[in-house]
Amino acid sequence: MWNNSILGAFRDFGKNTQLIAIFLLVSLIPGIGFIGLILALVFKFAALNNIKFINLSFNNDLLEKFRSKMISSITRLFLSLFCIISGGIFLAIGLLIPIGNLVGIVIIGSVLIALGLILVISAFVIEMKAWKNLKIFFEENQSMSSKILMRDVIKGIDNLATGALLNALFMFGITIFIGFILQIVGYFQVAKIANMMIHISQESEIIMANNSPTVATTSTVILKQAETVNFCPMCGANLSQNGIYCAECGAKIN
Numbered sequence: 210m211w212n213n214s215i216l217g218a219f220r221d222f223g224k225n226t227q228l229i230a231i232f233l234l235v236s237l238i239p240g241i242g243f244i245g246l247i248l249a250l251v252f253k254f255a256a257l258n259n260i261k262f263i264n265l266s267f268n269n270d271l272l273e274k275f276r277s278k279m280i281s282s283i284t285r286l287f288l289s290l291f292c293i294i295s296g297g298i299f300l301a302i303g304l305l306i307p308i309g310n311l312v313g314i315v316i317i318g319s320v321l322i323a324l325g326l327i328l329v330i331s332a333f334v335i336e337m338k339a340w341k342n343l344k345i346f347f348e349e350n351q352s353m354s355s356k357i358l359m360r361d362v363i364k365g366i367d368n369l370a371t372g373a374l375l376n377a378l379f380m381f382g383i384t385i386f387i388g389f390i391l392q393i394v395g396y397f398q399v400a401k402i403a404n405m406m407i408h409i410s411q412e413s414e415i416i417m418a419n420n421s422p423t424v425a426t427t428s429t430v431i432l433k434q435a436e437t438v439n440f441c442p443m444c445g446a447n448l449s450q451n452g453i454y455c456a457e458c459g460a461k462i463n
Contacts, residue, residue: 212266214262219263219403220403222256223402223403226397226399226402227400227403229249229256229396233249233392235249260276261276264276269346271342271349272343274342275346282336282339285328285335286328286329286332288325289324289326289327289332291325292322293325295318296318296322296324297318297322298318299315299318300322302314302318329377329379330379337370337373340369340370340373343366344367347362348363358404361398361401362398362401362402365397365399367395368392368394369392369395369396369399372388372390375391376388376389
């Protein structure tokens with residue numbers, strides 16, 4: 210199961226999560242913040258694609274749930290953005306432009322904004338559940354690497370889940386800032402999985418290198434023994450050396 214392609218996909222997943230963290234930091238820079246968010250989203254999809262490739266071999270329900278919930282969360286965030294922008298436009302028209310059915314337009318705008326906010330909350334709740342699924346997967350496979358590296362990865366996933374929960378409580382204001390910081394830290398911690406997979410690959414190579422000579426040596430000894438052991442044609446006794454007479458029956462050996 211842990212072949213080179215799977216290890217490579219896990220390493221790529223770690224590298225992509227590191228890039229997500231970097232571009233989330235870039236999003237804090239005025240003027241290019243939006244570009245940073247777009248690039249973070251691009252590498253998030255790349256990381257999910259790594260999970261899809263990995264699960265072709267594992268066929269693990271937890272990995273599939275993680276991927277599907279993350280996609281659902283991203284989709285809901287886009288829908289919420291559309292609803293909030295549309296609702297804002299309707300409210301602006303209803304409040305600023307004197308037209309006949311003012312109340313109806315304001316109601317439509319308010320409903321769209323409320324729907325958008327509900328979608329935002331549900332998106333972050335689903336993201337939190339997705340990270341919990343990934344955490345369970347790594348907890349069930351802790352033996353595949355050192356406890357220190359695995360502990361850091363699981364701690365990072367916890368931070369990402371907590372960050373998503375705090376983002377869902379955005380109405381309190383300060384939770385958005387704390388959640389954003391926790392998610393950046395969490396992505397950097399999960400990125401350590403790239404080093405973890407390199408460690409596994411090196412261990413596999415060492416084991417193979419240590420085992421191969423043993424097999425070859427054993428085979429050589431067996432062949433040599435087969436070549437040097439003779440049998441007496443008269444009594445069938447084993448002759449381990451090239452002698453003239455059999456030690457058992459005294460028959461002459463040709």
